[in-house]
Amino acid sequence: MNPVPWVAALPMYNVSPSLEACWREWLADVLHVVEPAARIVESDSGLDALWRRDDLLLSQTCGYPLTHELRDIVQLVATPCFDAPGCDGPYYSSALVTHADASFATLENFRGSTVAFNQTDSNSGFNVLRHAVAPLARGGRFFGSSLQTGSHIASLQAVAERRADLAAIDCVTMAFVCDERPALAQAVKQIEWTEASPGLPLIASKAVPAERIAELRSALKEALAMRPERARRLRLKGFATLSMDDYAHITQLENEAIESGYARLA
Incomplete structure (x- = not known):
């Protein structure tokens, strides 16, 4: 067991205060199922510091950090499936x-x-x-x-x-x-x-046990079904379980650009 309460945060799609509150409410329902003592925290010290916390139970990152500096620090929980053009x-x-x-x-x-x-x-x-x-x-x-x-x-x-x-x-x-x-x-x-x-993955610290990851995946779906109108507001349709091999496509895109001689936006 983790000696201190787990923490969680969803910092990626808060384009308005009301949408941020909606994400926070949904996250609270997820945590209530898995670990009621977990705390929702702010990312005031920076996203990289948040993602590297040993006590991180659930957060969301971009696929590029996942495949680079976070590769050996976090584990994949799930990837949201959104109801949005381009998804x-x-x-x-x-x-x-x-x-x-x-x-x-x-x-x-x-x-x-x-x-x-x-x-x-x-x-x-x-x-x-x-x-x-x-x-x-x-x-x-x-x-x-x-x-x-x-x-x-x-x-x-x-x-x-x-x-x-x-x-x-x-x-x-x-x-x-x-x-x-x-x-x-x-x-x-x-x-x-x-x-x-691959879309922005939900992640956890590698300190989170495998059985807790399974509980999180179940809780994500449970909280989604709890309030369908909230799911529609968040444009959430469900979750997929992808592997690091799936996310390797991001590195492939990077390598193809660099190998062609275009390493930066210039």
């Missing part, structure tokens, strides 16, 4: 978006423009976009400039405000923005989808 079961794509009245029609039209991305360790905001652009790059370059924003919402705002011309937005985030922040959604338009890859 196919536990797999998702990113929407390539530009400002609503832009003349850009295809990715190739963005040569020499400004690209916004959330961060370099993001699969949906950086890795899949790099892979999409790589065949178009010349001498390792395609864009005129790039802007690191820190989040998908900030990237959307940069595009909406014309500080950037293009961004790749996780399709689940994009669906929640349409639900929760329609004005921002209407300020941009989509031109293409990126290649699909």
